Amino acid sequence: MSQHKEIKRITTNTLQKMKDDGEKIAMLTAYDYSMATVLDDAGLDVLLVGDSASNVMAGHETTLPITLDQMIYHAQSVVRAAKRSLVLIDLPFGTYQGNSREALNSAIRIMKESGAHGLKLEGGAEIMESVDRILCAGIPVMGHLGLTPQSIYKFGTYAVRGKNEAEASKLMEDAALLQQAGCFALLLEKIPAKLGMEVSQMLKIPTIGIGAGNGCDGQVLVINDMIGLTKGFRPKFLRQYLDLYEEIRLAGESYVSDVKSKAFPNNSEQY
Numbered sequence: 001m002s003q004h005k006e007i008k009r010i011t012t013n014t015l016q017k018m019k020d021d022g023e024k025i026a027m028l029t030a031y032d033y034s035m036a037t038v039l040d041d042a043g044l045d046v047l048l049v050g051d052s053a054s055n056v057m058a059g060h061e062t063t064l065p066i067t068l069d070q071m072i073y074h075a076q077s078v079v080r081a082a083k084r085s086l087v088l089i090d091l092p093f094g095t096y097q098g099n100s101r102e103a104l105n106s107a108i109r110i111m112k113e114s115g116a117h118g119l120k121l122e123g124g125a126e127i128m129e130s131v132d133r134i135l136c137a138g139i140p141v142m143g144h145l146g147l148t149p150q151s152i153y154k155f156g157t158y159a160v161r162g163k164n165e166a167e168a169s170k171l172m173e174d175a176a177l178l179q180q181a182g183c184f185a186l187l188l189e190k191i192p193a194k195l196g197m198e199v200s201q202m203l204k205i206p207t208i209g210i211g212a213g214n215g216c217d218g219q220v221l222v223i224n225d226m227i228g229l230t231k232g233f234r235p236k237f238l239r240q241y242l243d244l245y246e247e248i249r250l251a252g253e254s255y256v257s258d259v260k261s262k263a264f265p266n267n268s269e270q271y
Helices: 012-021 033-042 068-081 100-114 125-136 149-155 165-181 193-202 244-260
Strands: 025-029 046-049 086-090 118-122 141-146 185-189 207-210 218-221
Touching: 012 025, 012 086, 033 046, 033 068, 046 068, 046 218, 068 086, 068 100, 100 118, 100 125, 118 125, 118 149, 125 141, 125 165, 141 165, 165 185, 165 193, 185 193, 193 207
Parallel strands: 025 046, 025 218, 046 086, 086 118, 118 141, 141 185, 185 207, 207 218
Antiparallel strands: none
16 A cells, blocks of 8 residues: 555655655556546556557557657646646657757756656667756656667567666666666666566666566556557556456447437437
8 A cells, every 4th residue: 555645746756765665656657637637546656648649549550650749738638637646758759869959958848838747768878968968957857778669660579678688788787877867767668577676676766667577666557558448459568457448349339229229318318
């Protein structure tokens, strides 16, 4: 059970205390006001406005097409709903890689226009200049290592990362760099559980895992996957808590049937 129910707003400091106290951090993605309202009420510590909106909300094959304007729109909706949860936003592809000035401008704009509490950036040593500039502006940053979906065309696969010694060593080095730079937390995606635990024990800052084992300081899933809205997507790391796709499909069928048979609306459902 949470030791922080009395807290009016989760902050980055709260997350650090949770790691220090051994309390796991619960995080889910959210993209709209209605869902964020429910999840905030459910007691989520962190809501991530993920660039996974590109996949689950817009139907793109990858996270690459989503724009800064679209991320701001989704983030604004979530921030309006979240009364207690910390709200983080993914900086989308192309807004921070390779140009640290553009990264800072993107970060300032997304924070000012959305009202969110921090950002998440994918990558290690390659993006440190951007991370440093954003942190120097006083904007909290969560790092993201392991499988980094914005680099999917470089990898060419969504397979587990960090399985060989060279990749695992690079990940450990990048994790230390991000902590040293001042990141408040680190997301680890689709890496061996043993490596996830090693990184989590090495770092003072909290780690959040997705397919990175139970040794991380917290867990995150994509909400649409977790409640079964995405048909047929069942990776090993996903625990599906509902099957809303089927429930909504059956509800839709019942509605169609009632409309066609003139059973809806009935006398009590009209003026």
